[in-house]
Amino acid sequence: MRIVRFTAPVELGVGSEPLFGVLNDKDSILVLRGDPIYAGIVPQDKTLKLSDVKLLAPVIPRSKVVCIGKNYADHAAEMDSVVPSEPIIFIKPNTSVIGPNDTIVWPRMSERVDHEAELAIVIGRICKEVPAAKYKDVIFGYTLANDVTARDLQKKDGQWSRAKGFDTFCPLGPWIETEFVPADQGITATLNGEVKQSSNLSEMIFKIPQIIEFVTNVMTLLPGDVILTGTPAGISAMPAGSTISVSIDGLGTLTNKVSSRVQ
Incomplete structure (x- = not known):
């Protein structure tokens, strides 16, 4: 399973804050609720195209x-x-x-x-x-x-x-x-x-x-x-x-x- 962290344009209806998702294939992201390291894999009813988002570092280390x-x-x-x-x-x-x-x-x-x-x-x-x-x-x-x-x-x-x-x-x-x-x-x-x-x-x-x-x-x-x-x-x-x-x-x-x- 490939976990991505990303931002998306506001007009896509997912807000402006960084989100996590599962990369289903080369151009489809299943949006998740929360950080999967803490919350597990909890899908939202939302799928985005990879080409429509900006990928971020997939993890921001909490300490080091x-x-x-x-x-x-x-x-x-x-x-x-x-x-x-x-x-x-x-x-x-x-x-x-x-x-x-x-x-x-x-x-x-x-x-x-x-x-x-x-x-x-x-x-x-x-x-x-x-x-x-x-x-x-x-x-x-x-x-x-x-x-x-x-x-x-x-x-x-x-x-x-x-x-x-x-x-x-x-x-x-x-x-x-x-x-x-x-x-x-x-x-x-x-x-x-x-x-x-x-x-x-x-x-x-x-x-x-x-x-x-x-x-x-x-x-x-x-x-x-x-x-x-x-x-x-x-x-x-x-x-x-x-x-x-x-x-x-x-x-x-x-x-x-x-x-x-x-x-």
Whole structure:
């Protein structure tokens, strides 16, 4: 099931506030009552065309986006780093989240802004100390993410909060897939039509069960929290005005533009 979050023109009779829906096929959305993470799948008697709405980030994390660093060996190598012995975690603020086709804003502080294609986990309930064997119990679904990074600031600071925390630096979307099963699906990032990252999810060092167990032994996760699972090799700078697309087989494609550098 593909869950979308969207706004629609007032004349369609569903109001102006963001709504949730189920994408029935390529151009039909069944409108839902409330946020399905909290309210479950409760349909309204209303169907809209996908072409008539604006898709938003399918989830706005209530508290945090937790990220796993250096979770592909080839990416660790290109960063001149060793493969970690346990997951490396950091947090992006929920204010960094934007949706499909929104613009990544290049901040004035940075001279290099990179893409990082990632699979994202959407958490479905409050959870703490979840055993790896029970990881499925706490996952609502999966979506795509771009862990946008001001690479020069990351190197300058020696830690990652500023470099990865700017507004617009966490594109998510275009939907949440509740039936996706991560295995060996391909993951790619395409910059202005050129493939820059190409790997598959089986290359993750720490798999989804390990990630859920590790993170929830550090912190409580809340419904709507998101975990980014790491990026493969091939990260590169996104020039001003470029278009970046993140794709995962069976999950879809997330596309965003990059603004000119803010002066």
